[in-house]
Amino acid sequence: MPETNIREFPRQPDNWDGVALTAPISFGYAKQSPHGAAWFIGSTLREMLVAAGIQKREVDGFAVSSFSLGADSAINLTQHFDLAPRWIENIPYGGASGVIALRRAARAIQCGDADIIACVGGDTAFHRAFEFTAAEFSNFTIDASFPYGGGGPNAAFALITQHYMETYGATREDFARIALAQRYNANHYSPALLGHKTLSLKQYLEARPIAGPLHLFDCVMPCAGGEGMLVMSTDRAKSLGVPYCTIVATGELHNSHQEDDIQLRGGWTEFAAAMYQAAGCGPADIDILQTYDDYPVISMLQLEDLGFCAKGEAPAFVATTDLRFDRSGPEPNKLAHNTSGGQLSVGQAGSAAGYLGLTESIRQLTDRAGDNQVKNCNTALVSGYGMVNYDRGLCSAAAILTRGDT
Numbered sequence: 034m035p036e037t038n039i040r041e042f043p044r045q046p047d048n049w050d051g052v053a054l055t056a057p058i059s060f061g062y063a064k065q066s067p068h069g070a071a072w073f074i075g076s077t078l079r080e081m082l083v084a085a086g087i088q089k090r091e092v093d094g095f096a097v098s099s100f101s102l103g104a105d106s107a108i109n110l111t112q113h114f115d116l117a118p119r120w121i122e123n124i125p126y127g128g129a130s131g132v133i134a135l136r137r138a139a140r141a142i143q144c145g146d147a148d149i150i151a152c153v154g155g156d157t158a159f160h161r162a163f164e165f166t167a168a169e170f171s172n173f174t175i176d177a178s179f180p181y182g183g184g185g186p187n188a189a190f191a192l193i194t195q196h197y198m199e200t201y202g203a204t205r206e207d208f209a210r211i212a213l214a215q216r217y218n219a220n221h222y223s224p225a226l227l228g229h230k231t232l233s234l235k236q237y238l239e240a241r242p243i244a245g246p247l248h249l250f251d252c253v254m255p256c257a258g259g260e261g262m263l264v265m266s267t268d269r270a271k272s273l274g275v276p277y278c279t280i281v282a283t284g285e286l287h288n289s290h291q292e293d294d295i296q297l298r299g300g301w302t303e304f305a306a307a308m309y310q311a312a313g314c315g316p317a318d319i320d321i322l323q324t325y326d327d328y329p330v331i332s333m334l335q336l337e338d339l340g341f342c343a344k345g346e347a348p349a350f351v352a353t354t355d356l357r358f359d360r361s362g363p364e365p366n367k368l369a370h371n372t373s374g375g376q377l378s379v380g381q382a383g384s385a386a387g388y389l390g391l392t393e394s395i396r397q398l399t400d401r402a403g404d405n406q407v408k409n410c411n412t413a414l415v416s417g418y419g420m421v422n423y424d425r426g427l428c429s430a431a432a433i434l435t436r437g438d439t
Contacts, residue, residue: 048311049280052139053270053437055263056084057392057401059224059373062258062380065158070101073155073385075114077259081151085263085275094120094150094264096138098130098384101156120147127419128325129285129428130154130387131260136283136432138264148269155259156383187252189421190328191245196295197330198246200345205246207348208329209237211370212250212377214356215326219374221358221405226256226380250377253327258382260392267437276399276437281412282311283432293425299418300429301338309340312433316340319433320410321397322368323390325418326375331426335416339431341368358405369407372397390415391432398436411436 060077061068074097082089095118097107107123110116120141124134131154138150197203216232219225232250240249270277284307286300309315316339324335333347342350353366360367373379373393376386394413396402417430 049139049143049283051267052142052280053265053267053277054135054279054391054395054434055265055270055275055277055399056081057262057395058084058260059389059392060259060261062224062226062256062382063158064226064254064256064380066257067159068157068257070099070103070155070157070383071105071110071113073157073257073259073382074099074110074153077153077155077261078114078151081153081261081263085273087149087273089114089116092116092149092151093118094138094141094147096122096124096134096150096152098124098126098134098154098387099156100127100383118147120150125384126387126428127384127421128327128387128426129417129419129430130384131389131391132283132387132415132417132430132432133285133428134388135264135280135391136285136430139280142264142266148265150264151261152264152388153259153261154383154385154388155261156257156385158255158257158382186327186421187244187247189423190330191243191247192424193296194246194251194328194330197297197333200297201348203330203333203348205238205248206234207351208251208333209234210351211326211329211332211356212237215371215375216378218358218372218405219378222373222379223404225374225378226254227378228374247328251328253376253381253386256380256382258380258385260382260385260388262388262392262395270437276401278395278398278413278434278437281314281433281435282308283430284308285428285430287429288427289429296425297334298338298344299334299426301335301416301431305339305431308431308433314412314433319412319414320369321372321394321407321413322370323394323413323415324371324375325387325390325416326371326377327381327386327418329377331418332371335418339414339416358407360407369410372402372405372407387417387419390417394434398434
């Protein structure tokens with residue numbers, strides 16, 4: 034009897050009705066810190082409770098993402114923080130952690146497994162800390178990459194970037210358009226670690242080389258910090274009187290396109306159409322796009338795989354599209370992209386970076402973004418990507434969010 038594939042892609046997602054996202058917090062960004070990851074996670078949680086006006090005992094769900102907790106995990110932190118949750122998750126998926134945590138928490142709310150879930154990503158950074166993270170990232174890294182001098186993300190993303198450039202003819206000027214627009218956004222977002230510095234095309238092009246085609250401003254800066262949000266029912270959010278947004282559609286897929294020698298696409302290609310169908314909208318209806326931007330090439334992959342342009346056409350897309358939050362340029366197309374500056378200008382606080390686009394989108398959709406607020410925004414798409422061993426990121430996830438009831 035021939036083998037059959039009983040799983041079909043794309044599958045239309047179920048509805049995500051009745052779930053609210055609120056109390057977005059970005060906390061304590063610093064290039065280095067004497068505090069441990071638990072301090073950043075706990076401090077972010079504290080600020081989330083203050084923002085929502087609730088007591089710690091009301092939190093009965095807890096999801097945690099971190100690279101630097103060491104021997105601790107979410108369950109250990111419940112004792113440190115004096116929590117007693119009915120629902121708990123470790124989400125160790127790097128840049129996809131935020132969207133994955135959101136999906137898991139939303140289902141728990143819908144099923145009644147918890148009433149209020151705190152989703153937090155947090156990591157610390159100290160002298161040479163990133164070296165240890167890179168060396169111990171996975172067994173693949175330990176055995177097959179680091180011993181040959183290829184440990185850490187720069188080598189992997191140099192490979193992906195070079196392959197993309199050779200395949201589609203992209204240039205460093207194309208990648209610069211993403212980095213420069215995001216730095217402009219960060220100049221209006223005070224927590225961004227590089228937000229006080231402007232960036233010109235000349236500075237970008239003349240920056241010191243790092244690995245292959247990658248230069249300094251193509252690479253995220255490791256740092257310490259925390260990101261988090263509360264997930265609850267829309268009825269609970271209304272009773273608390275807190276501003277919130279809701280989930281329209283979402284999807285995830287991991288270790289996709291295994292046949293590709295070097296990554297030029299991610300799992301978004303397999304669920305984006307179904308996600309838009311479930312949301313009743315398309316790329317043209319998205320007001321804000323938050324891509325995971327550890328390197329500009331990965332934002333280009335997401336622009337393509339999420340349908341904002343065809344495969345290989347992201348260089349042309351960014352050349353004719355104003356990506357700044359205020360979208361005031363002469364380009365015919367406008368798309369507010371990584372409105373806080375993304376990791377390239379805010380910094381990469383370990384797994385907290387996987388929540389950065391979510392917390393920023395919640396602020397935008399509740400008109401709490403401040404100086405970098407996008408006018409008249411109603412819909413945001415947040416994309417996650419993570420867990421890169423050598424030639425590809427294994428995790429792909431995305432969610433479409435919209436304003437809550439006013």
